[in-house]
Amino acid sequence: MAEKFDVVVIGAGAAGLMCAAEAGKRGRSVLVVEHGKKPGRKILISGGGRCNFTNYDVTAGNYVCRNPHFAKSALAQYTQWDFIAMVSKYEIAYEERDHGQLFCLDSAKDIVEMLLKECDLPTVQQRYRCDVHDITQTDDGFTLMLNTDIVHCESLVIATGGLSMPKLGATPFGYQVAQQFGLKMVPTTAGLVPFTLHVEDKDAFADLSGIAVPAVVTAEDGTSFKENILFTHRGLSGPAILQISSYWKPGQAVSIDLLPTLSLDETLQAMRDKHPNQSLKNSLSRLLPKRLIEAMLERGDIEDKPLKQLNPKEVQALHDYFHQWRIAPNGTEGYRTAEVTLGGVDTDGLSSKTMAAKTVPGLYFVGEVMDVSGWLGGYNFQWAWSSGFVAGQHV
Numbered sequence: 001m002a003e004k005f006d007v008v009v010i011g012a013g014a015a016g017l018m019c020a021a022e023a024g025k026r027g028r029s030v031l032v033v034e035h036g037k038k039p040g041r042k043i044l045i046s047g048g049g050r051c052n053f054t055n056y057d058v059t060a061g062n063y064v065c066r067n068p069h070f071a072k073s074a075l076a077q078y079t080q081w082d083f084i085a086m087v088s089k090y091e092i093a094y095e096e097r098d099h100g101q102l103f104c105l106d107s108a109k110d111i112v113e114m115l116l117k118e119c120d121l122p123t124v125q126q127r128y129r130c131d132v133h134d135i136t137q138t139d140d141g142f143t144l145m146l147n148t149d150i151v152h153c154e155s156l157v158i159a160t161g162g163l164s165m166p167k168l169g170a171t172p173f174g175y176q177v178a179q180q181f182g183l184k185m186v187p188t189t190a191g192l193v194p195f196t197l198h199v200e201d202k203d204a205f206a207d208l209s210g211i212a213v214p215a216v217v218t219a220e221d222g223t224s225f226k227e228n229i230l231f232t233h234r235g236l237s238g239p240a241i242l243q244i245s246s247y248w249k250p251g252q253a254v255s256i257d258l259l260p261t262l263s264l265d266e267t268l269q270a271m272r273d274k275h276p277n278q279s280l281k282n283s284l285s286r287l288l289p290k291r292l293i294e295a296m297l298e299r300g301d302i303e304d305k306p307l308k309q310l311n312p313k314e315v316q317a318l319h320d321y322f323h324q325w326r327i328a329p330n331g332t333e334g335y336r337t338a339e340v341t342l343g344g345v346d347t348d349g350l351s352s353k354t355m356a357a358k359t360v361p362g363l364y365f366v367g368e369v370m371d372v373s374g375w376l377g378g379y380n381f382q383w384a385w386s387s388g389f390v391a392g393q394h395v
Contacts, residue, residue, distance in 0.1 A: 005030060025209075033128070049108050052381065055080060110181075159174075164338040174345070191339070195338070259322050278307055340374065
C-alpha cells in the first residue's frame with residue numbers, strides 16, 4: 001500500500017525546507033525526501049561557515065535569468081525583510097558586511113536549525129538517505145518509489161539544486177525530472193566560479209598566488225563589478241571575478257581596470273614632475289603590488305625606463321594597459337568550486353507567482369534547479385527563501 005501525503009518535497013536544502021515549512025503551516029501533510037544524510041549542507045559551508053543568508057538590497061536585477069522579469073513576483077511576495085524578521089524572531093545574531101551582505105555572527109548552523117524548527121510540525125516528516133527511484137504521474141498527483149517504499153502525493157516539489165559542488169551531493173536529478181515531464185531546459189554552466197588561464201598567462205602570474213587587487217572587471221556584454229580580484233595558482237578569483245564569471249562566455253576576454261580610483265596618465269605626470277629620474281617600475285610599484293609589476297615587465301607587456309623618458313604616446317599606452325588590462329580566460333574551475341549553477345529548468349514553463357509547472361498540474365520547482373542565478377552576496381539564498389515560500393502557499 002502506498003503512503004499518502006499532500007506534498008512531497010525532494011531536497012532538504014534552503015528552498016526545500018522553506019517550502020516544506022510553509023506548506024506544513026497550512027496544514028498540508030508534507031514529506032521531505034533527501035538523498036544525503038543531513039539537511040542544509042550547502043547552507044552549512046556557505047559564507048565560510050557563517051552563511052550569507054540575504055542582502056539588504058535585493059531586486060530582480062541581481063539575478064541572471066533568460067526572463068529578467070521572472071524573479072520579481074516571488075521576491076515581492078517574500079522579501080529580504082521577511083527573512084530578516086524570521087532570523088530576528090529566532091534571536092540569531094548577524095552582521096552587515098560590504099554591499100549590504102548579511103552573515104550569521106556565530107554559525108550557519110543557526111540558519112539550518114531555524115529552518116528545522118520551522119518544519120517541526122505534526123504535518124511535516126523528513127527522510128534522509130532516501131533515494132527516489134521512480135516518479136509516475138497519476139490522475140490525482142504522483143506516485144514515487146523511495147528506496148523500498150511507495151508514496152503518493154498531490155503536489156511534488158523539486159528542490160534538488162544545481163550541479164555546483166558535487167562533493168555536497170549535487171546531481172542532475174531535478175533536470176531529469178523536468179525533462180521527464182516535458183519541460184524545457186536552459187543549458188547549464190558553472191557560475192560564481194574562478195577563472196583558469198591559458199598556459200602562458202598562468203606561467204606568468206602563478207607566482208602571484210594570494211595577491212589581491214581592488215579592480216573593476218567588465219565582461220564583453222558591458223556588465224561590470226567593482227571588487228577585489230585575487231591571483232591564484234590556477235588563474236584568477238576574488239569577488240569581482242566570481243561575479244563576472246556569470247556573464248562570461250567561453251572564448252571571450254574580460255577587461256580589468258587595475259587602478260579604478262585614479263587616472264594613471266595624470267598620476268604619472270605628477271610623479272614625473274616630482275621625481276623625473278624615478279623608474280617606471282618603482283613608480284608603478286607604489287600603485288600596485290611590486291610582484292605584479294615585475295611579472296608584467298618580465299612578460300614584456302611594459303618596459304622599464306626613467307619617467308622623464310616617457311613620451312605622451314607611451315604614457316597613453318600605459319594608461320590604456322592598466323585601466324583596460326585584457327585577459328582571455330582559458331575556462332573556469334567548473335562545478336567543483338562554483339557557488340551556483342547557471343541555467344536549469346526554463347522559467348517560461350513555470351508560473352512566476354507560484355513556481356508551478358504550467359503544463360503539469362501539481363509539479364513545482366524551487367531554488368537553484370531553475371534558470372535563476374543570483375549574484376554573490378546572499379542573493380541565491382534569498383531566491384531559495386522567496387521561491388520556496390511562494391510554492392509553499394500553493395502546493
